[in-house]
Amino acid sequence: MSGGLDLVADGRLTLGCGDLDAMPLMGLIRPDGTRPGYEPAAAALVAAQLGLELVWVPLEWSAFYPALHAGTVDGIWCGQGITEHRRTLADFTRPYAVFSESLVTRIECPASTPEECAGLRVGAIAESTNMALTETFPGVIAVPFDGATDDVYADMIAATRSGEIDGFVDDDVVMVPLDADPELRLAFTVETRNPWGIAVRKGEDGLRDALDGALGAIIADGSLEAAWRRHMPDLPWPLG
Numbered sequence: 001m002s003g004g005l006d007l008v009a010d011g012r013l014t015l016g017c018g019d020l021d022a023m024p025l026m027g028l029i030r031p032d033g034t035r036p037g038y039e040p041a042a043a044a045l046v047a048a049q050l051g052l053e054l055v056w057v058p059l060e061w062s063a064f065y066p067a068l069h070a071g072t073v074d075g076i077w078c079g080q081g082i083t084e085h086r087r088t089l090a091d092f093t094r095p096y097a098v099f100s101e102s103l104v105t106r107i108e109c110p111a112s113t114p115e116e117c118a119g120l121r122v123g124a125i126a127e128s129t130n131m132a133l134t135e136t137f138p139g140v141i142a143v144p145f146d147g148a149t150d151d152v153y154a155d156m157i158a159a160t161r162s163g164e165i166d167g168f169v170d171d172d173v174v175m176v177p178l179d180a181d182p183e184l185r186l187a188f189t190v191e192t193r194n195p196w197g198i199a200v201r202k203g204e205d206g207l208r209d210a211l212d213g214a215l216g217a218i219i220a221d222g223s224l225e226a227a228w229r230r231h232m233p234d235l236p237w238p239l240g
Contacts (some may be wrong), residue, residue: 008074008207012053015198016067017078022153022174025079029056038173038231042096043077045223049214061125061147065089068201075211079171081129081194086087091202093211095195096224098238101133101177102189105167106160111187114138123156123168129194130169136190160184173232192237230240 008014017039021028027036034040035056035125047054057073068090081099082092103111103122111117118139124130126144134142143165147153156168161183172189179186200208218224225237 008052011049011051012055013043013050014055014057014072014074015077016057016059016064016073017076018061018147018153020078020151020153023177025171025173027149029058032111038097038227039077039079041227041231042218042224045048045218045227046214049217056097058150060154063147064199068199071201074200074207076199080196080199081171082197083129083132083194085127086199089198091204091208092197092199093208094215095197095239096215097196097228098193099171099173100189100191100193101130101169102172103167103187104160104175104178105187106163107183107185109166109185111167113188114190115141117135120166121164123159123165124170125152130171131194133190133192134169153182157184163215173235176234181196183236 017026019029020026023037025037026039029035033056044054056066059067064078067073068076076090080086082095086092103117105111109120111120114137117137119141119142121141122134122137123143123145124134126146131142131144134140145156149155153170153174159165161165167187174199175186178184198211200211219239225240227236
């Protein structure tokens with residue numbers, strides 16, 4: 001296949017992601033294989049630019065990079081903030097999003113700053129940007145969730161509701177809707193401005209360059225911004 005896509009099999013772009021109900025970012029995979037949310041919409045735009053069929057492979061969070069390294073998927077498109085640690089595991093495209101991070105707690109928890117989290121049990125996905133941020137809160141008890149189930153996001157919500165933890169840190173885009181829940185509250189947001197990209201196997205420069213080109217095209221023509229504003233109208237477009 002031309003354009004650096006010789007590594008993509010059978011005209012399909014196969015992407016790994018958790019099967020998570022975390023709107024407006026992503027929703028559960030439908031029976032026809034499609035998914036709602038901003039990330040799937042962005043991925044569909046990229047696949048269309050490249051003339052490829054988009055295929056989603058549901059993975060546990062902890063299985064993302066093993067599946068990528070094994071060749072089970074062409075890439076990981078699922079909330080991957082581009083960090084130095086993740087750069088040791090994969091190569092990344094240019095960003096398709098930029099997000100900050102928030103803490104959600106039970107409604108009775110008074111914490112409104114990182115300094116007020118001392119002694120609180122705060123969850124985050126293990127080895128994530130969210131966990132790295134959590135560990136900077138003075139005196140916090142960081143509780144890692146290893147992503148060994150189908151929906152680690154739901155696991156952290158359930159653990160907060162039950163009192164197993166006092167709250168959890170995740171990206172602001174998926175946390176804002178929880179502020180309307182009568183049992184939970186959006187405690188605060190830290191403006192970390194993490195860029196998110198598509199992870200591909202190290203050395204697959206042709207695929208990465210092709211994905212970068214497609215992202216550049218949908219940024220230039222406004223279609224990615226339109227998807228952002230459709231799904232997340234309350235968050236400012238970060239790539240203009």
